[in-house]
Amino acid sequence: MNEQKDKIIYSIDRLADEMTRLALAIHARPELSFEEHRSAAALIAPLREAGFSVTQPLAGLETAFRATLDSGKPGPRIAFLAEYDALPELGHACGHNLIGTASVTAALALAQNPDAFSGVIEVIGTPAEEEGGGKIIMADSGVFAGVDAVMMFHPREKNMVARGALACVDAVFKFYGKAAHAASAPHLGISALDAVIQTFVGVNALRQFFTDDVRVHGIITHGGSATNIVPAYAEAKFLLRAATSGGLQSVRQKVFAAAEAAAGMSGARLAIEEGLTYAERNNNLALAALYQNNLEQLGLTVEAPPERGGVGSSDIGNVSQITAAIHPYLRIGDVIPHTPEFAAAAGSFAGTQTMLNAAKALAMTALDLQISAHLQAVRDEFDAWKACRPSAGEK
Ligand SMILES: [Zn+2]
Ligand SMILES: [Zn+2]
Incomplete structure (x- = not known):
């Protein structure tokens, strides 16, 4: 040999x-x-x-x-x-x-x-x-x-x-709201950006309930186009990771629920685009x-x-x-x-x-x-x- x-x-x-x-x-x-x-x-x-x-x-x-x-x-x-x-x-x-x-x-x-x-x-x-x-x-x-x-x-x-x-998956959260004048008629608008922000707040509240192996990290990829327009569209991209594919599924459920809750609270509509799942x-x-x-x-x-x-x-x-x-x-x-x-x-x-x-x-x-x-x-x-x-x- x-x-x-x-x-x-x-x-x-x-x-x-x-x-x-x-x-x-x-x-x-x-x-x-x-x-x-x-x-x-x-x-x-x-x-x-x-x-x-x-x-x-x-x-x-x-x-x-x-x-x-x-x-x-x-x-x-x-x-x-x-x-x-x-x-x-x-x-x-x-x-x-x-x-x-x-x-x-x-x-x-x-x-x-x-x-x-x-x-x-x-x-x-x-x-x-x-x-x-x-x-x-x-x-x-x-x-x-x-x-x-x-x-x-x-x-x-x-x-x-x-x-x-780690196992991981990425997800793009696309929120659709309604544009309005941000000062003279904000009550007619629905802020998609608020839904993005509440998604981050929700995910941060979840962190206490994740196991130590879990990593969830996101960025805002679209946050509106002018300060005087209620943002009609906003988008965030998250990467979710866990030690096993099984563990990742439960993280995914919780994070997606946070995004859905954020949409419900703000009145925006949510569409989720999910990537391929990488196994551990x-x-x-x-x-x-x-x-x-x-x-x-x-x-x-x-x-x-x-x-x-x-x-x-x-x-x-x-x-x-x-x-x-x-x-x-x-x-x-x-x-x-x-x-x-x-x-x-x-x-x-x-x-x-x-x-x-x-x-x-x-x-x-x-x-x-x-x-x-x-x-x-x-x-x-x-x-x-x-x-x-x-x-x-x-x-
Ligand atoms: Zn590389
Ligand atoms: Zn490499």
């Missing part, structure tokens, strides 16, 4: 210059969610050249793809997930150029060592992580069915392999332990994730409800995601070095899953979680 892992490390060292150029090329031309045409094409090209068969579009998404290499021998189906979308104004301030390239690099290294694996190796290109929940759409359309394990890495300020993430992350700890062991073999030190708080949400949560998944974080510098400093780190030497280490550990973990005891442990953990998973509404 160690000899095979050495060959994988050697392959990635040989691929390093080409893959660094690839990561930097994607970094230099950031593309927003669902518009990642050039980035997807750049990631697909070396896979196609290495003999992977490519399906694109996938799940009705033009910038999603699946690249498959079948060894022809029975074995596990292992998928590396590629992200490649950027953020408005900030570019690759979440480092998804490094995520996509690491997954492609791991797959290419395995393709160069066909004797090292049985089964199927895939790179699944998952667009629109930042805005749009690409993986949720793909999960719902069956893209991850039959995949034994799903892996990716995410750049960050520390090395952590099994950090959690179910880290497969057996798979995470294999990945951690490989990072340590590469000389990296892994820190324990924070016991409480400090987490967001991601669309890999929905994938982790379907199959065994890990989403480890690796350090690219003293930088926090979604900042200009993070974007700079994602295009730096440190960033691309981290990407190459991530790729090595991904490919080495795929080799670990060739050992049936490891694969079984990963499957057993997922099956045990599935069997006792709380159903919606419970928590």
